[in-house]
Amino acid sequence: MAKSTETAEERDPVVSGWQAQKSAATRKLIIESAIKCFVELGYSNTTTTAIAERAGLSRGAMLHHFPSKIDIVKAAVDYLHGKRLRAVRRAVPRAGGGEDRVRSNLEAYWRDVRHPMFVAFFELVVAARTDRELAEILQPAQEAFDREWHRTAREVFTEWKVDDATFDVALDLSRYVIEGMAISNLMNRQDGRDEKVLDYLEDKLRELRDSKEKRS
Amino acid sequence: MAKSTETAEERDPVVSGWQAQKSAATRKLIIESAIKCFVELGYSNTTTTAIAERAGLSRGAMLHHFPSKIDIVKAAVDYLHGKRLRAVRRAVPRAGGGEDRVRSNLEAYWRDVRHPMFVAFFELVVAARTDRELAEILQPAQEAFDREWHRTAREVFTEWKVDDATFDVALDLSRYVIEGMAISNLMNRQDGRDEKVLDYLEDKLRELRDSKEKRS
């Protein structure tokens, strides 16, 4: 679709004409309204009417920018994907250069994962399990994110002089624990115990980092 | 509702009359069809028509047993809750009495968590986030399960002579890792790396068990 070229404009809304600029702003507004709907109503309860309402637009006006619902979803996936990637790239290096990057990065990811953005992404992922069309949109984005996350981590954590297998375990473990906690917290609040798990994870990650220094 | 007394009959269909027995069987059939729908179609795409189809019943016939959709959902939550509880009670002690209960229990839970039953429960949990009515049905079941899980574990793992805080960390950590892995696997297949995380978790659990033997 021609849409794929336009999604670049959302990230970088430097476009020529007056109208094109306003149009891009409206598109962004619609996309963010859609994401709000995913969070507040859930993916399956998100109707075009609800998105239009939240955007302060009429339904018809919205359907001018995005001819159908699936087009909005596509744009929203692109948008979220871009935001998550940038969040990772920004968070990892920012977390100081000192020895305690373990803790600060854990906390950064733990923060990210409780952000509405993650909830929206999560809604999409769950819905995609039984929605082939959505899955086909989401899968490439998901895979790209995984690759990028892994690549960035390997690149940034230069103080981890361990072999690849150990590094992978540390990465996967962190991710599973934190995402598992995030999902549990979607329903049950039990903050006290989560802190202890996080502390333990931090300790074990340090251990992994300093254990066997095989790689140069 | 009078339904709450009937849910007991699903687990123990020893009821008097001929018809009552057949009725109970039909109810179970409907409930299991509903759960199949949750797994195959997702919660929000589950319609009464789809449930009736899968059960091989007409819609009207089904609506005789369950006057409305929410009644089916209620019964399904009860059913799943009961099944999960019994699965825990059965799996934990069965896993041999030897020293290697750590591994066998991890694997048991890892197996459970990829069972369709877990997928169905997961669908319900996610849907409940934005569906107050469902949340009110699910929350008590969820809390009861958590309590029971914790209690059973403390009761059964007598070889864990550690203090409560350590035990909780071990329990929570296991749960988060395994559930996080399960959810990741709902979308991305990456079995090789999961095995390594599981191995690592096993190792750390043994370490926790044998670390500080405070409790008698």
Place this chain on the structure above:
DNA sequence: TGCCGGTTTCAATCAGCTTTGACTTTTTCC
């Protein structure tokens, strides 16, 4: 400067489809 034609943006309505729950009828079993 001021007007005009054409394009872009917004609004409203409509028909088609699906789902739901109520109602009515037929069949089965005691």
Place this chain on the structure above:
DNA sequence: GGAAAAAGTCAAAGCTGATTGAAACCGGCA
């Protein structure tokens, strides 16, 4: 015979996407 179970029918409500029409805006031209 009569009650329970199953089947079929129906209207109401909600969602989607298409169509039609109005308003705003841009560029060009006298």
